[in-house]
Amino acid sequence: MANGLEVYNAAGVKIISYTDRLIRFVSTGTVTGNSDGYADVAIAGMANDDSWTVQLGEIPFIFEYTSVPSVRFTKQTNNLRIYCGINLSCDYYVFRT
Numbered sequence: 507m508a509n510g511l512e513v514y515n516a517a518g519v520k521i522i523s524y525t526d527r528l529i530r531f532v533s534t535g536t537v538t539g540n541s542d543g544y545a546d547v548a549i550a551g552m553a554n555d556d557s558w559t560v561q562l563g564e565i566p567f568i569f570e571y572t573s574v575p576s577v578r579f580t581k582q583t584n585n586l587r588i589y590c591g592i593n594l595s596c597d598y599y600v601f602r603t
Contacts (some may be wrong), residue, residue: 530601536595539590543589551584554583557603559603
């Protein structure tokens with residue numbers, strides 16, 4: 507028998523199994539690009555894999571960044587590099603499964 511949390515709805519249907527990968531919030535903040543147009547954010551344990559998710563934008567539109575359309579990011583070991591332009595700011599949100 508496996509150990510873990512399972513959640514059932516009112517009809518008795520399992521909606522979360524112990525094998526499901528649920529997302530959790532890790533970090534948020536606002537950065538300003540340096541003279542090279544990027545900002546580095548230290549995120550302990552971060553890796554360039556599918557278990558880490560980054561969203562750039564402004565609440566409530568974190569999936570759509572309208573202030574700086576060319577904003578992008580790179581996941582690195584223990585680091586998040588955000589390319590947002592020289593002296594331009596952007597908001598970031600980090601999640602992990």
